[in-house]
Amino acid sequence: MPREPKIKAKRKLKTYQTSLGFYDQAVAAPSMKAALEAWGASSNLFHQGVAKETDDPDIVAATMASPGVVLRRPVGSNGPFTESAELPTDLADEGKAKPKRKPKPSKRAEKTAKKPSRKIDDRQARQAAAAFEREERRREAERRKEEATRAKERAQREKAVAIAQATLDKAKREHEARAEEIEAERTAIDERAEAEQSRWDKQRRKLEEALRRARE
Known part of the structure; x- marks a missing residue:
């Protein structure tokens, strides 16, 4: 009897909460790892004790309405x-730290604390997971689009670098060839100069000898 294909079950979402910078943050995710990725955390906030799973009904309802x-x-x-x-309204003025005071729980918070947790039914859970x-x-x-953009920019930079390097190499070869020609010309001129100096020395000695004999 052929086996029925297995249907991949959707992961059950949980609500996780942390505090980063000036904000408390919450997200509905299937795991702590997924929550950390959504927060963009570079370290494990759960191990550090600054993140946790929450069952606060208001927070759970808000995050399940916008999963991820x-x-x-x-x-x-x-x-x-x-x-x-918005930013917190009780930030210190002019860089002066204010003493921290334990906030007095509001009536709403007291009511929330007393309220029993509202369970998310299966249909809502499936919708939230989807x-x-x-x-x-x-x-x-x-992410893929950003990676593709970065790859395209990197390829363009590499192409520009390759063109600039090729242009530099060509100019360097031309310079070296011209320098070799100039050096060859300089060597030939030096040889001609030496030959001329040698010819002149011989001629000068003969002419000086002739002049000396004429004076005797």
Whole structure:
């Protein structure tokens, strides 16, 4: 009996959260590695203790609505995560550090803490996973496009370098050939000069001897 083809199951998404710079960041991803890639992190933030998986219902709902998209909010705030977040309003003025005060939990935060986690049903999970994969494909397409652009620019630079090098080599060969011709001409002139000097020395000695005899 022929076996039925296996259908590749979509990866279940989880919500991960971290703080980078002035922002808290969250993303729905199938793994910690995928979350780190989405954040553009160069080190393992989870091992460093600055990233974690979260089950906060509001954060989970926001990230599952845009799987694979990094959402942000001002660091230390309790506001909603969005794709475009403003800078924190309590940054120190004129470079003076202000003492850190533990923020007083808002009523909304207290209610959120008391609220039971909202479970994502299977259909939403499948939709979120599919959306995440689409986002991954979009990012991969962008990476390939950027790599192709860089490769084209690199090829153009290499071609320009090759042309410049060939031009330099040709000019150098022409210079060396001319220098050899000049050196050959200089050698011939030196030989002629030596021959002329030798001829003159002989003639001068004869003429001086004739002059000396005429004076006697």
